[in-house]
Amino acid sequence: MTDGLSRPIRIGRIDYTNVWPVVHHFDPAALKHPAEQVQEMPAVLNRKLREGEIDLAAISSFAYGDSSESYYLLPDLSVSALGRVQSILLFLKSPLEKVVNGKIALTTTSATSVNLLKIIMEKFYGGKPIYEDAEPSLEKMLQGADAALLIGDHAIRASWQNHGYRVLDLGEVWNLWTGHWMTFAVWAVRREAARRNPEAVRDIFEGLTVSKRMAYRDLEPIVSKAQSQIGGTREYWQGYFRNLYHGFGPEQQAGLKLYYQYAHELGLIDHEVNLTEWPVAVAGNFAEPQVRK
Numbered sequence: 001m002t003d004g005l006s007r008p009i010r011i012g013r014i015d016y017t018n019v020w021p022v023v024h025h026f027d028p029a030a031l032k033h034p035a036e037q038v039q040e041m042p043a044v045l046n047r048k049l050r051e052g053e054i055d056l057a058a059i060s061s062f063a064y065g066d067s068s069e070s071y072y073l074l075p076d077l078s079v080s081a082l083g084r085v086q087s088i089l090l091f092l093k094s095p096l097e098k099v100v101n102g103k104i105a106l107t108t109t110s111a112t113s114v115n116l117l118k119i120i121m122e123k124f125y126g127g128k129p130i131y132e133d134a135e136p137s138l139e140k141m142l143q144g145a146d147a148a149l150l151i152g153d154h155a156i157r158a159s160w161q162n163h164g165y166r167v168l169d170l171g172e173v174w175n176l177w178t179g180h181w182m183t184f185a186v187w188a189v190r191r192e193a194a195r196r197n198p199e200a201v202r203d204i205f206e207g208l209t210v211s212k213r214m215a216y217r218d219l220e221p222i223v224s225k226a227q228s229q230i231g232g233t234r235e236y237w238q239g240y241f242r243n244l245y246h247g248f249g250p251e252q253q254a255g256l257k258l259y260y261q262y263a264h265e266l267g268l269i270d271h272e273v274n275l276t277e278w279p280v281a282v283a284g285n286f287a288e289p290q291v292r293k
């Protein structure tokens with residue numbers, strides 16, 4: 001069925017551990033409304049949501065800014081950090097003075113962080129490097145470049161290798177220069193999907209909110225899962241998840257607005273970006289979800 005009314009709503013889930021505190025306890029099969037879920041790298045979800053292939057997804061915050069007129073934000077959900085994030089990393093083969101006007105390989109999985117890197121290089125450091133897209137593989141990226149940007153679990157795994165490269169944490173650089181939070185991902189719904197199917201969106205929003213609350217109450221299940229799937233120590237993952245913040249309050253919004261302003265000034269986004277929340281939730285029609293058994 002393709003009329004858009006009767007088909008299941010399509011949800012996108014980022015295939016990195018940084019979203020687990022929101023999605024780990026979320027089961028699309030348990031929703032009242034039929035739903036399908038795809039799990040992909042952020043850049044793929046950005047494209048699928050833009051093209052209407054999916055209806056609601058965690059996407060790069062940059063991608064929200066780029067298409068903000070077509071999307072609503074799901075309130076109080078994000079992937080944010082104040083300072084170090086540990087998984088948005090620039091690996092330097094050459095000294096920083098050379099990198100700022102040298103060649104930087106950019107992971108094809110990201111949108112927020114590649115543009116954050118451009119803001120840092122061009123606005124903060126006054127450089128003008130050449131950028132080239134590359135699959136997220138540190139050694140291959142650095143064969144032909146002075147530095148390489150990795151995000152998510154690719155960055156985490158690379159940070160554990162004994163490669164000797166200097167590493168810049170872009171969350172930390174952003175915070176040092178601006179004093180602000182940085183928001184890397186948000187949850188967005190296509191406006192037409194939200195209008196067509198508000199009950200399903202409410203159902204998903206409730207499910208994600210409950211899931212986040214459960215994860216914040218007890219991080220251990222996701223710490224254990226990350227350890228068994230990716231490796232590393234319990235302490236590493238406890239620190240990693242504690243360092244991230246998955247709400248989206250005034251402080252995170254202020255940081256993201258500044259990021260959009262800089263992106264606009266550099267011509268990376270061609271309009272001013274408004275943060276527009278899904279109006280059903282804003283209107284207060286949304287009942288505080290209860291934890292389901």
Ligand SMILES: C=C(O[C@@H]1C=C(C(=O)O)C=C[C@H]1O)C(=O)O
Pocket residue numbers: 014016018019042059060061079085086087088109110111112113114151152153184185
């Ligand atoms: C914190 C992170 O945020 C991610 C960074 C993204 C980007 O750069 O576009 C997109 C989604 C987030 O999951 C990370 O990858 O470590």
